[in-house]
Amino acid sequence: MQNRTEPVIIVKNMVKKFGDFVANDNLNFEVYQGEIFGFLGANGAGKTTAIRILCGLSSPTSGKMRVAGYDVYHQAELIKQNIGYMSQKFSLYEDLTVYENIRFYGSIYKMKTSERKARTEEMLKKLGLTAYENRRIGDLPLGWKQKLAFSIAILHNPKIVFLDEPTGGVDPITRRQFWNLIYEAVEKGITVFVTTHYMDEAEYCDRVSIMAEGKIVALDTPINLKKSYNASNMDEVFLKIAR
Amino acid sequence: MNRFRAFLKKEFYHIFRDPRTLIILFGIPIAQLLLFGYVMTNEIRDVKIAIVDHSRDDLSKRLTQKILSSGFFKLATVPASEDDYERLFKSNKIKEIIIIENDFAFHLINKGKAEIQVIADASDPNTAQLLVNYTTAIANDFVKDEFLKGQNPPGINIKSRMLFNENLRDAYNFIPGLIAVILMLISAMMTAITIAREKETGTMEVLLASPLKPIQIILGKVTPYMILSIINALMILVIGIFIFKVPVIGSLALLLGEILLYIFLALTLGIMISTFVSTQLTALAISGFALMLPSILLSGFIFPIKNMPVPLQYLANLMPPRWFVEINRTVMLKGGGLDVVWPNTLILLGMSVLFILISIKKFKIRLQ
Amino acid sequence: MIEIKNIHKQYGETVALQKINLAINKGELFGLIGPDGAGKSSLMRILMSLYLPDQGTATMSGFDVVKDYRKIRQITGYMPGKFSLYPDLTVEENLNFFAAVFGTTIQENYYLIKEIYTQIEPFKNRRASKLSGGMKQKLALCCALIHKPEILILDEPTTGVDAVSRKEFWEMLKRLKSLDITILVSTPYMDEASLCDRIALMQQGNILAVDTPRALTASFAEDLWIVSSNEIYATARILEKLPSIISVNSFGQALHLVTRKDEYTGESIQRFLSDNSEINTTIEKSGATIEDVFILLMNDQNAKSN
Numbered sequence: 001m002q003n004r005t006e007p008v009i010i011v012k013n014m015v016k017k018f019g020d021f022v023a024n025d026n027l028n029f030e031v032y033q034g035e036i037f038g039f040l041g042a043n044g045a046g047k048t049t050a051i052r053i054l055c056g057l058s059s060p061t062s063g064k065m066r067v068a069g070y071d072v073y074h075q076a077e078l079i080k081q082n083i084g085y086m087s088q089k090f091s092l093y094e095d096l097t098v099y100e101n102i103r104f105y106g107s108i109y110k111m112k113t114s115e116r117k118a119r120t121e122e123m124l125k126k127l128g129l130t131a132y133e134n135r136r137i138g139d140l141p142l143g144w145k146q147k148l149a150f151s152i153a154i155l156h157n158p159k160i161v162f163l164d165e166p167t168g169g170v171d172p173i174t175r176r177q178f179w180n181l182i183y184e185a186v187e188k189g190i191t192v193f194v195t196t197h198y199m200d201e202a203e204y205c206d207r208v209s210i211m212a213e214g215k216i217v218a219l220d221t222p223i224n225l226k227k228s229y230n231a232s233n234m235d236e237v238f239l240k241i242a243r
Numbered sequence: 244m245n246r247f248r249a250f251l252k253k254e255f256y257h258i259f260r261d262p263r264t265l266i267i268l269f270g271i272p273i274a275q276l277l278l279f280g281y282v283m284t285n286e287i288r289d290v291k292i293a294i295v296d297h298s299r300d301d302l303s304k305r306l307t308q309k310i311l312s313s314g315f316f317k318l319a320t321v322p323a324s325e326d327d328y329e330r331l332f333k334s335n336k337i338k339e340i341i342i343i344e345n346d347f348a349f350h351l352i353n354k355g356k357a358e359i360q361v362i363a364d365a366s367d368p369n370t371a372q373l374l375v376n377y378t379t380a381i382a383n384d385f386v387k388d389e390f391l392k393g394q395n396p397p398g399i400n401i402k403s404r405m406l407f408n409e410n411l412r413d414a415y416n417f418i419p420g421l422i423a424v425i426l427m428l429i430s431a432m433m434t435a436i437t438i439a440r441e442k443e444t445g446t447m448e449v450l451l452a453s454p455l456k457p458i459q460i461i462l463g464k465v466t467p468y469m470i471l472s473i474i475n476a477l478m479i480l481v482i483g484i485f486i487f488k489v490p491v492i493g494s495l496a497l498l499l500g501e502i503l504l505y506i507f508l509a510l511t512l513g514i515m516i517s518t519f520v521s522t523q524l525t526a527l528a529i530s531g532f533a534l535m536l537p538s539i540l541l542s543g544f545i546f547p548i549k550n551m552p553v554p555l556q557y558l559a560n561l562m563p564p565r566w567f568v569e570i571n572r573t574v575m576l577k578g579g580g581l582d583v584v585w586p587n588t589l590i591l592l593g594m595s596v597l598f599i600l601i602s603i604k605k606f607k608i609r610l611q
Numbered sequence: 612m613i614e615i616k617n618i619h620k621q622y623g624e625t626v627a628l629q630k631i632n633l634a635i636n637k638g639e640l641f642g643l644i645g646p647d648g649a650g651k652s653s654l655m656r657i658l659m660s661l662y663l664p665d666q667g668t669a670t671m672s673g674f675d676v677v678k679d680y681r682k683i684r685q686i687t688g689y690m691p692g693k694f695s696l697y698p699d700l701t702v703e704e705n706l707n708f709f710a711a712v713f714g715t716t717i718q719e720n721y722y723l724i725k726e727i728y729t730q731i732e733p734f735k736n737r738r739a740s741k742l743s744g745g746m747k748q749k750l751a752l753c754c755a756l757i758h759k760p761e762i763l764i765l766d767e768p769t770t771g772v773d774a775v776s777r778k779e780f781w782e783m784l785k786r787l788k789s790l791d792i793t794i795l796v797s798t799p800y801m802d803e804a805s806l807c808d809r810i811a812l813m814q815q816g817n818i819l820a821v822d823t824p825r826a827l828t829a830s831f832a833e834d835l836w837i838v839s840s841n842e843i844y845a846t847a848r849i850l851e852k853l854p855s856i857i858s859v860n861s862f863g864q865a866l867h868l869v870t871r872k873d874e875y876t877g878e879s880i881q882r883f884l885s886d887n888s889e890i891n892t893t894i895e896k897s898g899a900t901i902e903d904v905f906i907l908l909m910n911d912q913n914a915k916s917n
Contacts, residue, residue, distance in 0.1 A: 041773070042743075042745070042773035042774075042775055042776065043743055043744040043745065043771075043772060043773050043776070044743040044744070045773075141648065142646075142647050142648060143646075165771075168770070168771065168799075169646060169647035169770070169799050170646055170647065170799075171645075171646035171647075171814065171905075171909065172646075172801065172860075172902050172905055172906050172909070173860075173906055173909055173910075174646075176860050176861055179861060180844075183844040197771070197772075197773060197774065198800075199774055199802075200802075200862060200863045203863030203864045204843075204861065204863070204864075222863075222864060223864070233863060234863070235774060235802070238774050238775070239774065239775060239778060242773070242774070242775045
């Protein structure tokens with residue numbers, strides 16, 4: 001599961017300031033290939049800011065960061081080509097069909113048509129959506145949308161996929177199906193960087209980092225965190241740290 | 244390049260799947276083209292005039308005949324006396340009086356020069372200028388036709404007088420029109436937008452779920468804009484009167500009363516629009532296209548309504564600004580009183596009541 | 612206090628509420644638990660008289676939601692789904708506005724909101740748009756409480772808010788119970804269900820079950836096993852092959868395996884596992900959580916509709 005000799009994300013002394021306000025205060029961590037890395041923290045702790053920098057969407061104030069082997073300052077475009085991204089707020093275009101969405105994202109990531117077609121067929125079969133290829137996304141139930149969005153995010157086999165609260169509002173069964181998809185992706189060698197408000201999902205991660213007020217205040221496996229904070233589950237750990 | 248093409252394709256999908264975008268992309272330019280095309284015309288037709296023929300001889304009668312058969316002018320009335328002229332203008336019965344002097348034929352044939360007096364209603368300076376030009380052209384044509392032979396055909400001297408706006412000041416024209424346009428903008432558009440905003444952000448839901456009665460919500464929304472509109476109207480008047488020297492010949496009290504009525508109407512129109520829309524953008528679009536453009540194009544502010552094709556004239560008659568601009572001009576520049584403008588006032592009042600009734604019916608006490 | 616009889620609501624083809632029946636008692640802290648699309652918001656809006664039901668009747672404190680909407684709007688406090696206060700007004704200005712709209716002042720009912728308000732009071736001159744998610748929730752709750760409502764209707768007040776703020780919010784709700792206010796809350800978070808007096812589990816317009824959290828978990832009809840191992844995912848794949856199992860789902864770092872009552876023993880399952888893999892596993896029987904109950908009922912429901 002983890003290949004400790006190959007970090008796919010390296011963050012050294014990352015700082016991001018907005019005027020006087022320090023959103024990210026000297027962050028240091030590494031994420032290894034094939035890991036499920038949970039990135040937790042209260043709203044306003046600085047999570048979204050950090051993720052945007054790692055995705056190449058925003059420039060840091062200072063620090064050394066490498067994502068998927070590329071430098072965040074000078075090679076942001078290469079980073080974007082080698083990662084996938086999915087968030088709860090937006091996943092797919094509602095007025096385009098399943099097929100049109102896939103084709104669009106496929107070409108963004110420069111997939112060869114033959115490759116894209118093969119993977120699409122495979123993916124739709126696995127999700128049971130082959131019959132819905134020409135349905136508009138807006139007509140699909142939420143659970144299907146989220147699973148589809150994730151699958152499309154990894155269609156081009158990125159090294160890392162960033163997931164921002166991907167399972168919000170979804171029923172318990174679909175949530176778990178979603179995480180099964182994540183496990184399968186990890187088996188294929190994709191590294192998963194995920195944020196979530198569901199504390200039981202934190203337990204699915206290999207390692208978890210918790211941010212508070214711009215700093216990382218804890219980073220370890222869920223088991224070790226529970227031991228250190230004398231907690232029986234991640235919910236208690238979080239409450240003890242974040243209060 | 245493939246990426247770019249894919250993105251382009253997606254954008255076209257979005258556009259063609261959204262009916263509203265299509266309306267804006269194609270419907271509105273076509274509408275505007277037609278509107279502007281028909282509205283912007285320098286031709287006149289069937290303008291109501293009076294002709295006073297002091298000569299009543301052969302030539303003067305033939306001149307009268309030519310004027311009235313040109314298609315440009317229509318005989319509306321015969322003035323009882325000179326004292327009647329002003330009343331006729333004030334009450335908008337005529338736009339021009341052509342006065343043919345005594346011994347017209349005699350002067351033309353024997354003296355080589357005859358005189359015609361043209362008094363035009365210059366409260367609308369653009370139209371007035373046009374009318375005088377057309378009259379002059381007809382007169383000159385007449386002379387050429389009547390005196391085909393002769394090397395030195397006689398001439399008709401046109402003495403023109405621009406009533407209510409001697410120097411053809413543009414400000415006389417645009418101040419009354421501007422009041423109409425600006426008040427419509429502030430009162431109607433802003434009211435529509437602010438109510439739509441509550442709906443859009445979700446706060447309307449909380450308001451409705453409270454004991455606040457809908458009438459309280461509406462009044463609360465409308466009152467600030469009413470106050471602001473009154474201040475704005477006064478500001479425009481003051482600037483118009485003192486800087487642009489536009490006169491207020493008629494009753495100032497009447498003028499202010501009419502302005503208040505117009506503001507009220509614009510507010511009710513804004514409320515009515517807000518009951519039909521759910522987002523600020525839609526409110527803006529409807530107010531912009533359905534209100535601003537007609538306020539400017541179809542109110543008689545810039546382009547005379549009489550010159551537009553009949554269907555557009557009917558359309559203009561549905562626009563509140565058209566009636567209000569006429570009131571303004573009549574009261575400010577011509578000194579007309581309520582006895583003249585009462586039909587317009589009644590129409591504005593009627594429209595307000597209509598808008599209120601529709602708003603009451605459509606204002607939802609629930610979310611759907 | 613709240614009576615819901617045969618309420619049916621449809622949006623075009625989609626049925627949001629399927630002939631719902633529910634009764635909520637005075638002073639209860641009642642939870643509507645279910646994912647998006649369950650119908651929670653639709654039901655709450657009908658109770659708030661903001662939507663009209665297609666069929667059925669409902670009363671709030673004896674007042675009919677269709678006919679007596681004016682009275683209902685006087686006696687309820689409402690927090691709709693997304694944050695619905697005025698972003699360009701400050702905390703204090705928002706509160707003053709809502710107090711005035713309900714014909715009261717902040718001072719008059721301050722004791723009601725005191726505990727909550729003191730947490731945001733340091734920010735009272737900050738514009739509402741510049742508050743964090745947790746603070747916005749607290750402010751919205753204050754605005755809903757300020758006029759001493761008989762009934763509080765809160766539509767997903769903790770969604771999208773971090774775990775700490777969520778916990779604080781529920782603690783505040785519990786304290787409100789002592790003031791005899793009836794509270795109806797909806798949430799997609801199953802773990803919050805246990806904090807309510809009674810809950811209704813909802814899914815796609817249907818009520819799957821109504822009871823106290825404890826009674827619901829006690830009534831779990833089948834056997835539940837907690838299976839731990841170092842390779843959860845792989846273990847789950849194997850357990851799926853166990854004959855006639857009902858479900859296996861990951862719960863944190865363990866699996867919840869549900870089998871038909873008394874069909875298997877711990878040992879027999881353990882044997883099956885060791886026969887089919889090398890992975891070290893431990894297995895113990897356990898009581899169910901609300902989420903387990905929900906999943907079981909969901910599976911029943913899906914089986915019925917297929």
